[in-house]
Amino acid sequence: MALTIRAMAENDVPSALRLICSAHPRQVLTEEAMRWSPGTPSRSETRTNLVAVSDDGTLAGLLRCLLTRDDGGTPQGLSYLASIAPEHLDSGVAALLLEAAERNFVSRGARTLLVGAADEAVQTGGDRFRQLAVESGYVLEESHQILELELARLSRDPAPPRLAEPVELRPLSSYRNDPRRIYEIDRLTTADEPGLRLEFTPYEEWLSGTWHHPLADLELSAVVLVSGAPAGIVCFTSDGQTRLESSMTGTLRRYRGFGLARHAKHSALLRAAELGFTHACTSNHADNAPMLSVNRRLGYEAVGSEGVYVKQM
Numbered sequence: 641m642a643l644t645i646r647a648m649a650e651n652d653v654p655s656a657l658r659l660i661c662s663a664h665p666r667q668v669l670t671e672e673a674m675r676w677s678p679g680t681p682s683r684s685e686t687r688t689n690l691v692a693v694s695d696d697g698t699l700a701g702l703l704r705c706l707l708t709r710d711d712g713g714t715p716q717g718l719s720y721l722a723s724i725a726p727e728h729l730d731s732g733v734a735a736l737l738l739e740a741a742e743r744n745f746v747s748r749g750a751r752t753l754l755v756g757a758a759d760e761a762v763q764t765g766g767d768r769f770r771q772l773a774v775e776s777g778y779v780l781e782e783s784h785q786i787l788e789l790e791l792a793r794l795s796r797d798p799a800p801p802r803l804a805e806p807v808e809l810r811p812l813s814s815y816r817n818d819p820r821r822i823y824e825i826d827r828l829t830t831a832d833e834p835g836l837r838l839e840f841t842p843y844e845e846w847l848s849g850t851w852h853h854p855l856a857d858l859e860l861s862a863v864v865l866v867s868g869a870p871a872g873i874v875c876f877t878s879d880g881q882t883r884l885e886s887s888m889t890g891t892l893r894r895y896r897g898f899g900l901a902r903h904a905k906h907s908a909l910l911r912a913a914e915l916g917f918t919h920a921c922t923s924n925h926a927d928n929a930p931m932l933s934v935n936r937r938l939g940y941e942a943v944g945s946e947g948v949y950v951k952q953m
């Protein structure tokens with residue numbers, strides 16, 4: 641069967657979303673988010689969804705491509721979210737998509753290419769995609785644990801933080817008039833995350849692409865205040881119905897180790913459960929001992945792992 645590889649078009653969105661959700665059942669994604677693009681075009685990132693289309697017009701596969709920059713400003717290309725229709729898992733679709741992504745990245749100046757691929761428990765066809773990456777010359781660079789929490793199993797009593805000063809939680813939405821303070825906490829704490837270093841987006845792009853992203857749940861996400869001063873954030877994306885995904889948890893250095901992240905995340909998850917959400921998932925770098933400790937104490941369980949593979953051109 642002949643296959644065409646091209647960029648996803650507007651009318652591919654419903655079937656592309658079905659394909660992604662079937663291959664990545666924990667993915668928080670909506671049609672609105674797939675159609676959305678930020679108001680301020682990003683100087684540091686370009687996102688493309690490549691699709692493989694059969695000659696009868698059905699989608700055989702999808703690969704998301706992100707051209708980004710490392711913290712020295714050098715362009716690099718990440719291929720991820722590979723979603724292959726079950727009947728095409730062995731028909732070479734993934735290889736065609738990956739080759740097209742590589743050509744695209746290289747033509748835009750990227751010499752470092754990355755692939756994100758999870759194991760079968762997380763991503764249908766993930767084991768084959770990992771094997772394809774390795775056979776295409778990619779080498780495992782880092783590993784992330786994928787964890788999930790059934791919210792019905794969450795303890796009803798959030799652990800209090802171990803601080804004498806008063807601690808208060810406020811929804812991120814209460815910072816609509818002053819999101820720069822949230823940006824600063826996001827920027828400072830992201831810099832301490834283990835793993836590959838990407839350039840942190842400038843404020844205007846963060847505002848447009850992260851704060852205003854349709855999946856960002858500014859009501860469930862929260863700021864932790866210690867004696868009234870912002871000390872940390874706990875952020876989620878959600879589908880607005882049943883599923884949440886952690887998009888960032890960060891505590892400023894001087895406030896770490898007092899139980900703030902666990903307290904804030906626990907409280908936010910309790911609110912989510914009250915609103916009818918049923919599942920929360922997260923991805924943690926395998927070396928991120930403090931975050932893994934917070935999540936395990938909250939009851940998250942490992943469902944599999946996702947590797948980031950790298951190839952230098």
Ligand SMILES: CC(C)(COP(=O)(O)OP(=O)(O)OC[C@H]1O[C@@H](n2cnc3c(N)ncnc32)[C@H](O)[C@@H]1OP(=O)(O)O)[C@@H](O)C(=O)NCCC(=O)NCCS
Binds near residue numbers: 899
């Ligand atoms: C991860 C992070 C948010 C934790 O914030 P925090 O407010 O210090 O977290 P808490 O105090 O609630 O809990 C930290 C837990 O990690 C444990 N911990 C700290 N360092 C550890 C280590 N090296 N090994 C194992 N456990 C460790 C602490 O003992 C504590 O567990 P406990 O409450 O059972 O004693 C903070 O370290 C941070 O901002 N890191 C950088 C950003 C980041 O990596 N975010 C996660 C993105 S996925």
